[in-house]
Amino acid sequence: LSDQDRKPDPHPVALLLPGYQAGVLSRAQVVAVEEHLAGCPECRAELQSDRELASRYAAADAALGDPPARLFSDVMANVKAEVRPARAAAPGQRPGRSPAPLARLLDACRSLLSPAWAPPVAIALLLAQFGLLVGMRAPHHDVGETAVTTRGLAPQAAQLEIVFQPGVTVGTVYETLAAAHARLVAGPTAEGAVTVELPPGDGEAFKRLMALRDQPTLIKRIGPPATTPGMN
Amino acid sequence: VTEPAPHRASAAPDGSEIALVAATAAGDTLAFERLYRLHERRVWRYAVSMVQDRAVADELVVDTMLAVWQGAGGFRSGSRVSTWILGITRHKALDAGRRSARRRNDIALDDAGEIVDEAAGPARIAEQDDKNRLFNAATAQLSAEHREALHLAFVDGLPYDEIAQLLDVPENTVKTRIHYAKRKLQDLLVRLTQEEAPY
Numbered sequence: 001l002s003d004q005d006r007k008p009d010p011h012p013v014a015l016l017l018p019g020y021q022a023g024v025l026s027r028a029q030v031v032a033v034e035e036h037l038a039g040c041p042e043c044r045a046e047l048q049s050d051r052e053l054a055s056r057y058a059a060a061d062a063a064l065g066d067p068p069a070r071l072f073s074d075v076m077a078n079v080k081a082e083v084r085p086a087r088a089a090a091p092g093q094r095p096g097r098s099p100a101p102l103a104r105l106l107d108a109c110r111s112l113l114s115p116a117w118a119p120p121v122a123i124a125l126l127l128a129q130f131g132l133l134v135g136m137r138a139p140h141h142d143v144g145e146t147a148v149t150t151r152g153l154a155p156q157a158a159q160l161e162i163v164f165q166p167g168v169t170v171g172t173v174y175e176t177l178a179a180a181h182a183r184l185v186a187g188p189t190a191e192g193a194v195t196v197e198l199p200p201g202d203g204e205a206f207k208r209l210m211a212l213r214d215q216p217t218l219i220k221r222i223g224p225p226a227t228t229p230g231m232n
Numbered sequence: 233v234t235e236p237a238p239h240r241a242s243a244a245p246d247g248s249e250i251a252l253v254a255a256t257a258a259g260d261t262l263a264f265e266r267l268y269r270l271h272e273r274r275v276w277r278y279a280v281s282m283v284q285d286r287a288v289a290d291e292l293v294v295d296t297m298l299a300v301w302q303g304a305g306g307f308r309s310g311s312r313v314s315t316w317i318l319g320i321t322r323h324k325a326l327d328a329g330r331r332s333a334r335r336r337n338d339i340a341l342d343d344a345g346e347i348v349d350e351a352a353g354p355a356r357i358a359e360q361d362d363k364n365r366l367f368n369a370a371t372a373q374l375s376a377e378h379r380e381a382l383h384l385a386f387v388d389g390l391p392y393d394e395i396a397q398l399l400d401v402p403e404n405t406v407k408t409r410i411h412y413a414k415r416k417l418q419d420l421l422v423r424l425t426q427e428e429a430p431y
Binding site: 023056064067071072080170189 | 250253254257258259261264265268269272273276277280290293294297298301302304305306307308309310363364367368371382383385386387389390391392404407408410411414417418
């Protein structure tokens with residue numbers, strides 16, 4: 001620090017003026033600044049000076065222009081070059097990264113678009129159609145009242161909300177969910193919360209997930225979803 | 233006495249951007265493209281301000297965004313995405329600065345008026361008005377710390393707590409640094425204006 005930097009400032013509120021002119025102060029700070037400004041011509045002049053400074057920065061920023069378009073293509077070329085060999089080696093995986101649920105889902109969707117499955121599926125559809133026609137021509141038997149069965153509800157997939165401790169990385173979240181065989185439905189949110197879905201009737205998956213409660217350094221809370229799931 | 237300042241949203245993390253980071257971590261290139269578009273210009277102009285050289289700033293953008301792609305899995309919840317990305321840019325800019333033998337304080341006024349833009353050519357440079365040239369010359373002569381603090385406060389309009397997180401210093405240090413940087417910049421503007429004034 002220079003000698004000038006060591007001088008104490010007579011008005012602590014003056015330190016908030018750049019934030020005030022930028023509109024990034026809290027309500028309480030805004031009130032404090034405005035109360036002070038009302039009785040302090042020196043700080044009003046300082047605020048005016050800050051506004052002029054902001055205008056000069058805005059003019060200089062506008063004159064700077066935009067980044068060259070080639071930067072985007074350079075970055076994406078590098079990204080795609082990294083993705084291609086990784087996909088060839090192991091679909092859905094990037095080097096040094098465990099397969100994430102979303103990546104697996106994306107790869108499954110991509111495989112659906114691949115033409116390799118088309119011929120066998122077309123043949124299977126033709127055979128199914130033929131079988132259906134034969135079945136419709138077969139003699140029809142009446143069923144007695146005693147043979148009527150009720151149709152139960154299909155088992156529902158259970159949803160849970162898991163709140164990870166602050167500071168847990170996105171990578172750790174994915175690894176934890178993959179290890180518990182839980183499907184990510186929503187999140188992670190800014191607070192580290194995810195909503196997951198368990199396969200219907202899979203008690204083991206539920207037990208695996210609830211066992212995570214024994215890791216308080218990793219998990220803050222596991223319970224029913226607080227709100228409707230969705231990417232916030 | 234004063235115009236009411238427009239109040240911006242608080243520093244609450246942006247959920248949709250966090251979702252983009254999460255998708256990027258899962259290898260979604262489209263999510264990464266959106267993240268890139270959202271942050272490219274901010275990263276670039278911060279890099280230009282840090283290194284004062286467009287060619288180096290261009291390289292920093294590429295390096296930063298590739299680091300975002302490769303390191304999205306390491307993003308920590310509770311942070312803002314913009315602060316995280318600017319933090320990567322800052323580290324890379326400091327590394328680049330250490331590698332470079334260039335000393336900004338030695339730059340003469342005539343050179344410091346423009347941020348180096350070899351692609352723009354002399355015609356474009358000549359078009360810059362005197363005010364901007366003088367202003368750029370003054371900011372170029374600030375210490376790197378002061379220039380960075382003013383950029384984050386006046387160009388990016390970041391709240392003090394975010395600047396503190398980015399610079400890894402207490403919030404009060406940010407406030408005093410900005411305050412003294414303003415004074416220094418005003419002194420420089422006065423001095424440079426006097427030096428340029430015709431006798």
